[in-house]
Amino acid sequence: MTYTNQYKFNKELKIECEKCFGLCCVALYFSSSEGFPTNKNAGEPCINLQSDFTCSVHNNLRNKGLKGCTAYDCLGAGQKVAQITFGGHDWRQAPESANQMFEAFLIMRQLHEMLWYLTQALSLQTDHGTKVEISSLLDNTERLTLLDVDSLLALDVAAHRTKVNIHLKNTSELVRSKFRNEKNNPSRNRKANLRRLDYFGADLRKTDLRGADLRGVCLIAADLKGVDLSGADLIGADLRDADLSGANLTNSIFLTQAQLNTTKGNSHTKLPMMLERPNCWSK
Known part of the structure; x- marks a missing residue:
């Protein structure tokens, strides 16, 4: 078995807003107290989201104190849902699928986060058998991101995350033990x-x-x-x-x-x- 191509995931987990439909500006709940423009319900477009899905104040987010907006990173989940799961059809063109798209985005964001952590865990592990297991889990997680929308929405994300967390915890202990220098101090x-x-x-x-x-x-x-x-x-x-x-x-x-x-x-x-x-x- 060959290990998963890490470069591929590094590239896919970078945000490309121009390929998305402003999903983070619509699907998420916003609170003005957390550095967003205003209080906003999930599924409601941000007041600064324009018709072409760009942000009208994007270049001035910091000056306006919108730390919540500048901090958010979907890890590439937005463009995956927009271009792969929904084949380039946005929620304005197909309003009947809007809620499904927003729910799919929330699930995809979690899967991409797991891909991010697993990619690093794979690079950090030294045990061959464990690397093979992590590589297999990476490939499986990627396959989940390519599911059709109905299958994606039916996915038990918590159960999959439990499998991922086992490897993250074990990798964490392996790496941290090298720096704790237990014998010397x-x-x-x-x-x-x-x-x-x-x-x-x-x-x-x-x-x-x-x-x-x-x-x-x-x-x-x-x-x-x-x-x-x-x-x-x-x-x-x-x-x-x-x-x-x-x-x-x-x-x-x-x-x-x-x-x-x-x-x-x-x-x-x-x-x-x-x-x-x-x-x-x-x-």
Whole structure:
């Protein structure tokens, strides 16, 4: 068995808004308190969505304080639903299928997120047998993204995510153990194992976070300037307004562009190869 082509997934998981129908601007629930233009119900178009599915204020999102819009990343799910699942027929042309399209987008976004994490897990694993299993799961997940709309809507996403999470957790432990250096500094690792979930506004500049388990941790407005996050698992971590100036995230794992887009950083921040430096960051 050959391993899945990682380059293919890296390309497919990049957003191409020009191939989408503004699905994130319609299908999602918005709250003005979370950095969106106004409160909006799911299935209701954003007030800034134009007839050609472009955003009328796209170039001024940051200036308008619309952090929710700048942070969101569908990981390519929008164009997949628009061009593959619905064959290029948009919800305005076929309003009778609008609700199905919006529901399909929410499911596709989850599947593409799993593809993102599994692609990284595949590159990080060293055990041949485990790599084969992850590769097979990647291929299976991709096949699910190509289902017809009825089959996609009937999919048990939670059950599939459970299978994915097993491999993500095992890969996380493998990578983090390399950076925890348990034999040379056992006392440090005993502290690291006492998982704290809330670091809101915390000054972490002197905290050793190499190989840390930061899954789902609140790091809102945390001071991470110059911190080495090598081997740290950031899956689901809330990094809104966290200051990553000069931080080293090169070898951090399971970080997404959407998470990164909510942070502060500068030209000295080191990033994983698959992620791009947000335009809003300082020099």
